[in-house]
Amino acid sequence: MKRLLEPELMIEPEQVSAYANADFDEPHSNFIRMLGSYYNSRGDLRTVLDLGCGPGDVTFKFAAAFPETIIDAVDGSKEMLDFANKILAEKPELHGRINYHHSMIQEFKSSPKYDLVFSNSLLHHLPDPMVLWNKIKEVSSPETYIFIMDLLRPETIEEAVKLKALYVRGEPEVLQKDFYNSLLAAFEIDEVREQLPQAGLGKLEVQQITDRHIIIFGQKS
Numbered sequence: 001m002k003r004l005l006e007p008e009l010m011i012e013p014e015q016v017s018a019y020a021n022a023d024f025d026e027p028h029s030n031f032i033r034m035l036g037s038y039y040n041s042r043g044d045l046r047t048v049l050d051l052g053c054g055p056g057d058v059t060f061k062f063a064a065a066f067p068e069t070i071i072d073a074v075d076g077s078k079e080m081l082d083f084a085n086k087i088l089a090e091k092p093e094l095h096g097r098i099n100y101h102h103s104m105i106q107e108f109k110s111s112p113k114y115d116l117v118f119s120n121s122l123l124h125h126l127p128d129p130m131v132l133w134n135k136i137k138e139v140s141s142p143e144t145y146i147f148i149m150d151l152l153r154p155e156t157i158e159e160a161v162k163l164k165a166l167y168v169r170g171e172p173e174v175l176q177k178d179f180y181n182s183l184l185a186a187f188e189i190d191e192v193r194e195q196l197p198q199a200g201l202g203k204l205e206v207q208q209i210t211d212r213h214i215i216i217f218g219q220k221s
């Protein structure tokens with residue numbers, strides 16, 4: 001099945017509110033658990049970059065699980081960041097540890113190389129996937145640990161319809177529609193495997209971990 005793009009940024013008020021208020025506790029906690037087990041104390045973890053952070057649920061979960069870290073979190077949607085900053089305002093213990101940046105990732109300027117770069121569910125939004133891989137290359141040293149999770153494009157429309165019924169039935173209509181569109185916009189595993197060497201990230205591992213998710217992880221060299 002051919003890739004079908006969806007709008008890059010999530011800015012529609014109804015869409016943003018449905019996403020920010022959805023219960024993603026299980027997949028997001030899983031993301032943090034997996035990141036922790038793959039990272040497995042490979043070195044001191046201090047500076048972290050979250051690309052396409054949305055309303056910040058993963059960022060907050062990460063900050064709680066890794067209390068020594070300082071996190072830059074970037075999203076091009078002001079509407080999403082308004083949710084993230086509102087929650088941050090209620091968590092004084094995280095002030096100075098999480099900095100939300102309103103920027104497209106391709107325009108985000110950072111001087112230091114990060115100890116860890118992670119991203120959940122951004123890749124499928126990008127018309128050009130190299131935007132993500134080139135940014136990761138730019139902000140990573142050879143020691144930087146990289147952990148990315150995204151959706152996997154199903155082989156057929158029927159499979160996408162099945163996944164939608166299985167995982168988001170009962171959610172608001174707009175969330176169901178977004179999930180379905182995201183599946184159609186996602187990459188196949190072989191496409192991702194072809195993208196990585198083009199950005200000098202050919203050493204990263206790519207694994208399918210569920211019927212709809214892949215992870216891409218490791219170090220640049």
Ligand SMILES: C[S@@+](CC[C@H](N)C(=O)[O-])C[C@H]1O[C@@H](n2cnc3c(N)ncnc32)[C@H](O)[C@@H]1O
Pocket residue numbers: 008009010011051052053054055056057058074075076077080103104105106119120121122125126131
């Ligand atoms: C599906 S959400 C994921 C949010 C968050 N990572 C999570 O797991 O809940 C994808 C986010 O990526 C943002 N986004 C898409 N393209 C972007 C780009 N080029 N630069 C910055 N943010 C982008 C969207 O605005 C949206 O907030």
